Amino acid sequence: xxxxxxxxxxxxxxxxxxxxxxxxxxxxxxxxxxxxxxxxxxxxxxxxxxxxxxxxxxxxxxxxxxxxxxxxxxxxxxxxxxxxxxxxxxxxxxxxxxxxxxxxxxxxxxxxxxxxxxxxxxxxxxxxxxxxxxxxxxxxxxxxxxxxxx
Numbered sequence: 238x239x240x241x242x243x244x245x246x247x248x249x250x251x252x253x254x255x256x257x258x259x260x261x262x263x264x265x266x267x268x269x270x271x272x273x274x275x276x277x278x279x280x281x282x283x284x285x286x287x288x289x290x291x292x293x294x295x296x297x298x299x300x301x302x303x304x305x306x307x308x309x310x311x312x313x314x315x316x317x318x319x320x321x322x323x324x325x326x327x328x329x330x331x332x333x334x335x336x337x338x339x340x341x342x343x344x345x346x347x348x349x350x351x352x353x354x355x356x357x358x359x360x361x362x363x364x365x366x367x368x369x370x371x372x373x374x375x376x377x378x379x380x381x382x383x384x385x386x387x
Contacts, residue, residue, distance in 0.1 A: 238357045240334045241284045246291065248279050258302075259295050265312060272312045275319075276304045280329050283340070285355050288315070288381075290340075294329055301327035303344055305353065307381050316359075316381040320344055320351070322369040341387070345369075354383040 245266050252260040252273055259277035264270070276293030280303075283290040289308040294301055302321035309315050321327070325345060332342035340353045359379035370384040 238286050238355070239337055240290070240340065240355065242334070243282050243284045243289075245284075246279060246282050246289075251277065261293065263291070265289075268310075268312065270312045272308070272314075274304060274306055274314075276302070281332055283334075285338075286357075290355065292329065292332075294327075298328050299326050300324055301344075303327065303329055305382065305384065307355070317372070318353075318382055318384050319371045320369055320384065321371070325369070350387045352385055352387045354385075356381050356383070 246263045247266065249262040249264045249271060252262055258275055260273055260275055261277060261279070262271055262273050263279065274291070274293055277296040278294045279291065280294050281292040287310045291306045291308065293304045293306070302319060305318040305320070306314055307316040327344045330343045330347060332340065335341040338355050338357065342351055343349055344351055359381050361379055
């Protein structure tokens with residue numbers, strides 16, 4: 238399953254109040270559909286088979302969060318991860334496609350490297366994401382994504 242960098246999504250608007258976690262409204266150009274996600278800055282976007290992978294940050298390098306969303310071709314979220322730590326600065330850097338199902342990047346520190354794996358079919362994986370990687374879905378949810386520090 239090849240990962241291809243794309244430029245099909247654009248930020249339409251910031252949503253919510255200034256006291257909340259920032260959210261943006263994204264529009265897919267070809268599908269002419271919109272979706273609202275946590276974050277403020279669209280950092281990277283990829284097509285993975287018929288699905289989409291989006292990386293969004295809050296735009297606050299002093300206490301940053303990275304949100305990773307995996308959508309199907311109807312823009313329904315099929316998996317999502319968050320990489321954040323309270324009071325920890327971060328900046329998404331050195332991002333690249335490392336293989337047919339892997340993206341690598343730095344976030345908290347330039348010397349560290351995170352590996353995001355995209356499975357070709359969802360799997361039950363228990364405890365494959367350790368703090369500061371978080372998953373909002375239940376433990377018994379099938380996962381398409383795995384995020385680990387290498």
